[in-house]
Amino acid sequence: MIYIDLIIGFLEVGFLSFGGGYAAIPLIRDVVLSYGWLDEEMLTYMVAVSESSPGPIMVNMATYVGSLKGGILGAIIATVAVVLPAFLIILLIMVLLRKILQNRYMKAALGGMKPCIIGIILTTGIIMVLRNCGILIGNNSIDILTIMLTCGMGVIYFGSRKVLKKGISPIGLIGLSAVVGAVAYGI
Numbered sequence: 001m002i003y004i005d006l007i008i009g010f011l012e013v014g015f016l017s018f019g020g021g022y023a024a025i026p027l028i029r030d031v032v033l034s035y036g037w038l039d040e041e042m043l044t045y046m047v048a049v050s051e052s053s054p055g056p057i058m059v060n061m062a063t064y065v066g067s068l069k070g071g072i073l074g075a076i077i078a079t080v081a082v083v084l085p086a087f088l089i090i091l092l093i094m095v096l097l098r099k100i101l102q103n104r105y106m107k108a109a110l111g112g113m114k115p116c117i118i119g120i121i122l123t124t125g126i127i128m129v130l131r132n133c134g135i136l137i138g139n140n141s142i143d144i145l146t147i148m149l150t151c152g153m154g155v156i157y158f159g160s161r162k163v164l165k166k167g168i169s170p171i172g173l174i175g176l177s178a179v180v181g182a183v184a185y186g187i
Contacts, residue, residue: 002070006078009035010062014085017058019117024058025124037069044128052174058082149184153177 009031017024025047032038038046050060059079066078093101100106133146156176161167168176 002074003077005035006066006070006074007081009037010066010078010081011085013058013062014082018113019120022057022121022124023117025061026120028058028061032065037065040131044131047128052178145184149180153180 013024013027013031017027029043032043033040046061046064047057050057050064053060059082062078062082063075067075070077129150133143133150153173153176157168157173
């Protein structure tokens with residue numbers, strides 16, 4: 001039954017993802033593809049929609065997949081399943097483990113996870129860019145327009161950090177990317 005699969009799949013994502021929504025994208029990808037809920041192309045679109053929608057990306061992705069596969073009830077089940085582990089863990093930490101977080105070894109362990117999470121996010125981003133450019137798909141057609149737009153957005157992002165000293169906000173960059181993409185591919 002789809003509702004049980006949604007519970008199991010998104011509880012797995014909620015319990016095993018560390019570092020936030022972007023770090024969870026590879027795990028969500030594995031779960032969604034293993035259950036056959038989406039294909040690679042649909043998953044890429046889902047990530048883009050989830051990024052540009054308000055709210056945490058992991059919750060948006062769970063809600064989207066749940067809605068697509070089980071309607072409103074599926075959306076509610078998937079969303080609760082992906083949020084429940086984090087809620088329970090934070091509740092447990094706040095109630096029982098407050099002192100442990102002050103331990104220097106625990107601080108060191110959590111600090112050591114940060115580079116791993118950054119690497120996972122960076123790898124996911126690179127793979128998505130290469131797939132969208134046609135490089136990892138397996139066919140011989142490379143989408144030059146996507147490569148140019150990606151490089152252009154990179155120049156705008158890093159150039160704005162030099163000029164403005166703090167760069168464009170992520171929301172501004174997502175909005176600009178949406179406009180540029182709509183103009184480039186809408187024509």
